[in-house]
Amino acid sequence: MKIHYAIRKINPNAEFTYQNDDIDTIQWHNGTTPISKADIEAQLPIVEFDMAMEDLRAKRNRLLQETDFHAASDRTMSADMTTYRQELRDITDGITTVAQANAVVFPTKP
Helix, strand or coil, X not given: CHHHHHHHHHCCCCCEECCCCCHHHCEECCCCCCCCHHHHHHHHHHHHHHHHHHHHHHHHHHHHHHCHHHHCCCCCCCHHHXXXXXXXXXXXXXXXXXXXXXXXXXXXXX
């Protein structure tokens, strides 16, 4: 899957197939200009980071959604819940590596 995303970052319109996530099996279709293996491999760390951040944001968004009812206009949100929700919103701040994204510890829901 990473190969797919790496190619799409370079050429969003590329038409290609490959087998078993093996970069050496890429076949280019319908006149797509082949992308070098080195160029694809150079994108893989970026793709890994993007995927890690996407996973992190998805989990964060689920946790925020679970508490959205606390933010309804007819409710008064507790200070603890306000802090929790802000910590969730800020959880991606400063993350620059896959390791950091994977090491995030989510705050405890009050």
